[in-house]
Amino acid sequence: MMEPENPLLDDFVLSLARRSRPKVAFLGTASGDHPSVVARFHGAFDGPRADATHLSLFQRDDRDLTRYLLAQDVVYVGGGNVANMMAVWRLHGVDRILRTAWTRGVVMAGVSAGALCWFEGGTTDSFGPALAPFRDGLGWLEGTVSPHYDGEARRRPVYHELVRRGLPAGLGLDDGAAAHFLGTKRVEIVTSRPNARAYDVRRVGRRVVETTSPVRYLGA
Numbered sequence: 001m002m003e004p005e006n007p008l009l010d011d012f013v014l015s016l017a018r019r020s021r022p023k024v025a026f027l028g029t030a031s032g033d034h035p036s037v038v039a040r041f042h043g044a045f046d047g048p049r050a051d052a053t054h055l056s057l058f059q060r061d062d063r064d065l066t067r068y069l070l071a072q073d074v075v076y077v078g079g080g081n082v083a084n085m086m087a088v089w090r091l092h093g094v095d096r097i098l099r100t101a102w103t104r105g106v107v108m109a110g111v112s113a114g115a116l117c118w119f120e121g122g123t124t125d126s127f128g129p130a131l132a133p134f135r136d137g138l139g140w141l142e143g144t145v146s147p148h149y150d151g152e153a154r155r156r157p158v159y160h161e162l163v164r165r166g167l168p169a170g171l172g173l174d175d176g177a178a179a180h181f182l183g184t185k186r187v188e189i190v191t192s193r194p195n196a197r198a199y200d201v202r203r204v205g206r207r208v209v210e211t212t213s214p215v216r217y218l219g220a
Helices: 008-015 035-045 065-070 082-092 094-103 155-164
Strands: 023-027 051-055 074-077 107-110 119-124 132-134 141-146 170-173 177-182 185-191 198-204 207-212
Touching (some): 023 035, 035 051, 065 094, 119 155, 155 198, 155 207
Parallel strands (some): 141 170
Antiparallel strands (some): 119 132, 198 207
């Protein structure tokens, strides 16, 4: 989705599914189901390797949300405004349906807001151009996450400052790095770029300590 010419992370997500040609549903809620974002998803997943569909919550059709989402093998969440996405999901009950799907083995994945949503919170520009703390995630995964860690100059220093002030500890993810969890246990960090990294960030006393996490480059 972020790297059209580099499908390593998308291929990795598909490899986690329970069938060889998985059903993959895209939730583009965070971007308001913007047509270009939906088109980018279909460009990445349409074809013989996946049965790709998308669910719009802004232009609802007659699909039963529970039946549709529980029938998927992978749910892929796009980027955008995570705060707005959480509000819309909760209004339509999508948060509860997704949790049921997750407990039944459906793979949950996403980029940017689609990574942040599974945690307790993290850093976001949902409330304006300046980065701010986000504390209203689904909370299935303990702690926080800061995506785009190397992609935006302010991400690292703002995350450090927020953790120093009391934001729960968590994970900084460079662009091209993805954290793989099995249930709530982190299995590994995989990357689509050879130099992408991930960092565990925590407060120790009055200091913030950042530790580089081991990663596995998918192109090796």
